[in-house]
Amino acid sequence: MTTQPPEQEPDYRFTLANERTFLAWIRTALGLLAAGVAVRQFVPPFAIPGATTGLALGCIALASFVAAASYPRWRRVQQAMRIGAPLPRSRMIVVLTGGVVLMALLAAVLVSVG
Template identity: 55%
Template structure:
């Protein structure tokens, strides 16, 4: 049966390349979260040279917490972008960029203090 010009598809078609790019971006954020989680585990188990165990614990906890936040926000962002593309709307801004920038700065600062105190 031929479709007439007045019929509209139930959902607008999104170019699959954009959908796959959105998925790759999500997976990149998940890889970042996994890297931070691995870093937190490594700091907690391998960084015996820190002067105090509290600095080691703070650094490891900051890594693990940042990993959880990134994983949660990445999924939300993926869904928001996918919905916007389906609607044909402008893409939403991402809160992940400032979160990661501030989080990594805090982790790096904590690690730097721990190394300097050691």
């Protein structure tokens, strides 16, 4: 049977830094959501039917992932700090980077096609 180390209140500066990181993820999600709505409402249709909607939905899906993953990430980091464990790695950075690169490449192709 494995016992958990006793929890300790982390230095408030680290707790606040973790909270700022969480809020940065939420701001990123809100920016992606706004981008998705803006693409759908203000970008003229591309030569490929449905491409504008696809690009908008890609931004909105990425926003949903970032928003949904940000709270569990905050909790895992907070818990690690409380028990003195190493901070957990995050796949969010890889997914967000890949998603933004994919959306940028898709937008570039759509703009260049017509």
